[in-house]
Amino acid sequence: MQMEAKQAGLTCLCAGWTRKDRAPGAPWAATLPVLLAALVLVLLASGAVLAVYYDPRHAFWSVQGIMRGVQGGWLMLGYHRVGAGLVFALLGLHLFRTLLVRGYRGAGAMSWMLWVTLLAVLLLTGWLGFVLQGGAGGHWALLNATRAAVMMSGFPGTVAMWFFGGPAGGDTLARLLVLHAVLALGAAGLICMASRAAKRAKPVPNGQVVAFWPVYASQYFAALAGLALVFSLLLGFAPHWGQGMQSVFAPTPLLVAVPVSYPWYLWPLARLAGLLPGVGGQVLAVMVLFVLLYALPWLDRSNGAPPRRLYKVLIWLLGLDILVLGVAGPMLAALCSAWVFFHFLVLTPLVTAMEAA
């Protein structure tokens, strides 16, 4: 009796999985959420192994020890590093595409906001990972952040003090390690939630469904294979691409105050934060950016129809602007950062209102 019930449950589950019907002819870009989920799984698995050997009190040399002394440790480091980079690349692509097809409007607003939250969570996780490596750059970044944090007064100051334990206190990295892992788990959860929300927002039109198996399974499989190919290329032949040299220097108290060189996925944000002076300004710039991203479904005054030419051009321009922002010098970076705000605050309402009219 019980057996039967169990079996029925199982078939139900499998059927639910394989019979997940979708609209036919989904583009390759629709596989991005699944690819993101796969990468986050790789990051969680390799991160779990790294955490076993990691020593927050001798961060730099323990990472060196993983690279040199742990069986396969260099591979785990490679998985983690390359995986982290690709997560940002793919999430960037996904957000870009959502902008381009106006997927954030109406029913898509919920999943859009979840994806934006994922971006915020991953950026913080990535920053923490950079700090946890214990290289000179991460050390300086942490020192700057904690110094600023403990200067804050009132409740934020209390939280910062409680969290960091003073300016880069001895146990700070141990706490950040826990936060890093919790945020990574949160990111996995967010991907699930955002995908569900996206599916709910776009019900399959009646009568033209396609079975998951084998139609979509074959597409996902090909996309995953392609991702694995890119992953192996990076892992084997460019594992340190875009990491910045500061992460291979042990932190020394003698050398400080050169600008921190972040890994590439933090380049645009770091420059955008620099638009406003002071630490408070940096935090403000980032916060305003995310508020604008969250508010995008309402900043867009269109009626939700697919975007027209002008709006698409602007989105392409925005994508280009962010790429340039990542590598720009100070003057150009200020211009590119200003453009991001200008795009969301002024151009988006204006152009979309024109479309609606």
Add this chain to the structure above:
Amino acid sequence: MMRRFFAPLLAVGVLASGAARAEDTLSPLHFQSQGWSGTIDKAAAQRGFAVYEGVCASCHSLHGLHYRDLEGLGLTPAQVAGIAANVRLANGQPATLNSRFKTPGAISMGGATPPDLSNIVAQRPGGTRYVYDFLTGFGPPPAGVSLLPGHFYNAVFPGGQVSMPAVLRDNAVTYADGAKASTAQEAADVAEFLTWASDPNLSARHAVGLRAVLFFAFLTIVALLVKRRIWREEG
């Protein structure tokens, strides 16, 4: 590739001539570790370790390395144990396989301290070649350049003045494999050794990477074909 192909022939040649001659890496200068499929030249790196141990170790630490790591250069555990046993650590005890490389006492020369060399190749752009150029870049200062006290002229060091003296000279060490220890050879060998020290998994990474890339390239093509076919039939 060619080298691997001709290696057996070369070996026969060496046997016939009766003398083990080290491969010439100097004319033209090249490092087997360089390039997308590079691998560590273990023979050169072993000689480079002799240079490090004989010349550099009195000033520069190699904190990231343990003596056991030298097995990665093709030395046997017994050979490595012998090397370690000859090292007296700061506490007076001989080193063991599991000891970190001995750290020299604190040194300050001309206001600079000798940097740890564990990651030096990763810390300089074009690191392998830079180390070679740096070690062979010493010389008399060009006319018009006056050196700060305790500094030496070096053509590739930023600013041209470095507080490390020229330490390499012909026959600064004696190579176990009979290679001629010219200054350039010593510099090239220690550069290859330090390349390995900075990235001990370089050879394995390239081998694993190549296999993975070939496998997934094949898999991607097959998967794309399958997908196309299924979509044509079902969609």
